[in-house]
Amino acid sequence: MSKKMKAAILDGFHQDFHWEDDVEIADPRANEIQVKIVSCGLCHTERAEQVNLWGLGLPFPIVLGHEGAGKVVQVGPGVTKFKVGDKVAMSTPWCGTCAACSSGQQWACEHVDDLEIRGVDYYGTPGPLSRNGKPVYTFFNQSALAEYSTIHINNCTKLPDDFDLRIAGPLGCGFRTGAGSIYNVVKPKLNDWVIITGTGAVGFGALWTAKAMGAKVVMVDILQNRLDIAMELGADAALNSKGMTADEMGEALNDITGGGAQGMAECTGQGICYKGGMKALKMGGRCASVAFINELNFEYFTTECQDCKNVQFIRMGNVEGDTIIPIMAELYKRGMFPFDKLIKFYHFTELEQAMEDAHTGVTIKPVLLWDMD
Ligand SMILES: [Zn+2]
Ligand SMILES: [Zn+2]
Known part of the structure; x- marks a missing residue:
């Protein structure tokens, strides 16, 4: 039939x-x-x-x-x-x-x-x-x-x-990917700082999940209107990185987080965001590399980007749909997603x-x- x-x-x-x-x-x-x-x-x-x-x-x-x-x-x-x-x-x-x-x-x-x-x-x-x-x-x-x-x-x-x-x-798809990256990979603890580069659906999914887990979040993008939305919808801080070098991004993120973040979700696929964020990731910190990095090269793996830092490349949030979709649905009902x-x-x-x-x-x-x- x-x-x-x-x-x-x-x-x-x-x-x-x-x-x-x-x-x-x-x-x-x-x-x-x-x-x-x-x-x-x-x-x-x-x-x-x-x-x-x-x-x-x-x-x-x-x-x-x-x-x-x-x-x-x-x-x-x-x-x-x-x-x-x-x-x-x-x-x-x-x-x-x-x-x-x-x-x-x-x-x-x-x-x-x-x-x-x-x-x-x-x-x-x-x-x-x-x-x-x-x-x-x-x-x-x-x-x-x-x-x-x-x-x-x-x-x-x-x-x-x-x-x-x-x-x-x-x-x-996108929200699941961002949410799963935080829930299953970055796993922030209470009051940890998490850097999220990129303010699309993936970045927002990561933002709300990190907030629900008790973390503080700085969102990074070059689009001010997106950063304004992120601040309205739960971010603790925003960094407009337009025109910044990776070193400048790292410095700015270190200032915002008071000495570095414990977690990061890279959701842009831009090498400069990866490098800039990693410079502000603390030793022992975890970075979920969520987007395809189009221009990954060894220039990004400077000592300060490697030092006892964990990078996990992500597919669909490294999470099962049956785990994360009900969590997002419940957080939505509570006004947190x-x-x-x-x-x-x-x-x-x-x-x-x-x-x-x-x-x-x-x-x-x-x-x-x-x-x-
Ligand atoms: Zn999709
Ligand atoms: Zn299989």
Whole structure:
């Protein structure tokens, strides 16, 4: 059995998305559910994949979308984790059986490339989507730029019944990454200082998690309006590093923190932020390197950046979705994770505009909705 639905198809790199209303989606099999999608967040990934920025390669045609949330409308045979009507946030896939998954490190799943970007599903087949009898490949095993997703239960986390699905999409990606980096890697203690470079969704997720753990946070960016928002939404200090050298950044951060920070989350991918922050990280401190560092070279590993300091490179926050998504949802309810303040809504068919606004920084977190009312 299958049904037809609307979905945004990408036929190749450097092409435009086109919406079609005759994409077939199969019913869920064992360990799968079908979700009626309410919202889908966008980060830089969709644009990066559209222009092949990371050179990862994709099968085509494909339906992107990896920050979906919605309601369960069907469950496959034997599924007990979810029931029809449950609200779920969709996140990254993990096979559940490889060495990494078996040791509790789902974020390091050995099969993640197949499941995320090769369009292969958990059964080793092309997945639930097709059009005119030919496969349409999935992204993150999720493909949330559509009306429905037939998805493995590993990708999904149940949300509280009263949680607003319109804002829930982005919990599975950027916010999760920032939150997990702090919760599972930086692990600040009460009153520790944490340096967070970058004020996108990842940086804000890190900010609110560090604050919830009792730390003090200095946010670093070159965009003053973003730093103003960070100060309004919980940061203890902000540093506008525009025009600064790494040495100047390090000095300024040492001043702000009264002699250095115990933790750091590098969320920009800029080498200068990495080096500047590391200069203000105390010996024994922990840095979560969250973003791809485009220009990493040994110039950054000066003695003062190495001295008894721990750097961990991060994937999806080095955390399980089922651990961190409920924590973020609960902190949101308590007013301690106000991520809705960063969201701007667009209709799904305004996909290109939403991606453009994310790219130019007009919108921190675009979220697509089917129902704008
Ligand atoms: Zn994302
Ligand atoms: Zn695995």
